[in-house]
Amino acid sequence: MKDFIQYIIRFLLGDEIPGELITAVGYTDDPRLYNKYSIVIYPSGFFDSSIYGKPASIPALPLKEIDKIPLLFGNSEEEMVNDTLVLHADIVASTFFLITRYEEMVKRSVRDEHGRFPGKESLPGRGRFIQRPLVEEYGLYLRNKLRQLGANLPKEKLRFRKIYLTHDVDVPFYCRTWKQVLREVVINKKSLVETVRLKTGNLTDDQYYIFPWIFEENEKIRKRTGKKRCKTICFFKAGGNTKQDKPSFRLTSCDMKSLFSLANTYGVETGLHSSYQAGMTPELIIKEKKHLETATGKKIRLNRHHFLSCREPEHLTFIQKAGIEHDFSLGYADIAGFRLGTCRAVRWINPATRNLTSLVLHPLTIMDCSLSEKKYMNLSYEEALAYCEKLISQTARFRGDLTLLWHNTSLQTGYLKQLYFDLLNRVTLQESSTPSKADE
Numbered sequence: 001m002k003d004f005i006q007y008i009i010r011f012l013l014g015d016e017i018p019g020e021l022i023t024a025v026g027y028t029d030d031p032r033l034y035n036k037y038s039i040v041i042y043p044s045g046f047f048d049s050s051i052y053g054k055p056a057s058i059p060a061l062p063l064k065e066i067d068k069i070p071l072l073f074g075n076s077e078e079e080m081v082n083d084t085l086v087l088h089a090d091i092v093a094s095t096f097f098l099i100t101r102y103e104e105m106v107k108r109s110v111r112d113e114h115g116r117f118p119g120k121e122s123l124p125g126r127g128r129f130i131q132r133p134l135v136e137e138y139g140l141y142l143r144n145k146l147r148q149l150g151a152n153l154p155k156e157k158l159r160f161r162k163i164y165l166t167h168d169v170d171v172p173f174y175c176r177t178w179k180q181v182l183r184e185v186v187i188n189k190k191s192l193v194e195t196v197r198l199k200t201g202n203l204t205d206d207q208y209y210i211f212p213w214i215f216e217e218n219e220k221i222r223k224r225t226g227k228k229r230c231k232t233i234c235f236f237k238a239g240g241n242t243k244q245d246k247p248s249f250r251l252t253s254c255d256m257k258s259l260f261s262l263a264n265t266y267g268v269e270t271g272l273h274s275s276y277q278a279g280m281t282p283e284l285i286i287k288e289k290k291h292l293e294t295a296t297g298k299k300i301r302l303n304r305h306h307f308l309s310c311r312e313p314e315h316l317t318f319i320q321k322a323g324i325e326h327d328f329s330l331g332y333a334d335i336a337g338f339r340l341g342t343c344r345a346v347r348w349i350n351p352a353t354r355n356l357t358s359l360v361l362h363p364l365t366i367m368d369c370s371l372s373e374k375k376y377m378n379l380s381y382e383e384a385l386a387y388c389e390k391l392i393s394q395t396a397r398f399r400g401d402l403t404l405l406w407h408n409t410s411l412q413t414g415y416l417k418q419l420y421f422d423l424l425n426r427v428t429l430q431e432s433s434t435p436s437k438a439d440e
């Protein structure tokens, strides 16, 4: 079996499965090999060179189902061939399609005004199952088949594997540079004296500099859930010249040094917020990463794209070349949900080459502005809370990683501030609830 197929079977079965059971599952249409396995997943032909990469390989809606789970490839047929259970549901190809962003590679011309593939145009978006981590459901389906054959598998635990409270620092300060003073006086018609006082006064009086408070609130959750499992990460911009990259700020300013030092005090991890420009020209990521490393004195291993503008699936190659080991960009801006079909960290398989790489993709569960912005989901507070609760409970159900992205600028007032607290409370409640009977 090819590396990436072995990896997908391993990923579907989950980390807690004994090694001998992993080799009990095969992926072949050769009946002479069936007796090597307890379960064979029968390939649907998705990987054949005559169809792979072509528009005809994208499944048509409505999809077939297995146990009420939408199935991208194959069908629900099952047969026993001697002692081997042959499943015609091609959950390997279905998983590959979702975790690699294969669809985005095939549909190059489907992009929004920022060059991003819109979530609402994706198969999970159009099929209305983006709130379901299908890959986890396939995993459960496969484990249950092994159980039916008598395998003794551990029960799934209803608990988050990891919780990442993340903040993209697009605009760290409201009025701490002369450019910002000029904006306040000329455009916003504020008093010069008052504005200069803001610029030269205490950093903690700046309305966007609410990091002491954010880190303190996150710390409360970290203490309740365990500091190893729950992390705060700040992603800092370190370059970019497009209008979407404005305002630019000096990473070496006294104010930024104060922010870095505060982040250190709280054990906040630092990641690169690669620029909008780097989303278009991914070669720039290396330079931006070096710039951030020089300013912080730290080795940078984490990345998230500004505007989540990781445009083409193959652009992840540049992230890897830059020495990034973990990417946190993979959610859709226009709709919250499971862009990769999974809620667990997954190794990147390049859909163009089918190479299994060491780059780890961390699915982004919820970004603040996806919920509230008119052009995205345009939800009321109540609708947003109900929507997020579903994503959170799905993530806990499958022992996934919950990644929240809240900007310091949206934690000022209004419903996004309230929602952040309410979601942190839900996370704590979920942690203390009794285990579910997911597998019964």
Ligand SMILES: [Zn+2]
Pocket (backbone or CB within 6 Å): 168, 169, 170, 273, 305, 306, 307
């Ligand atoms: Zn950003």
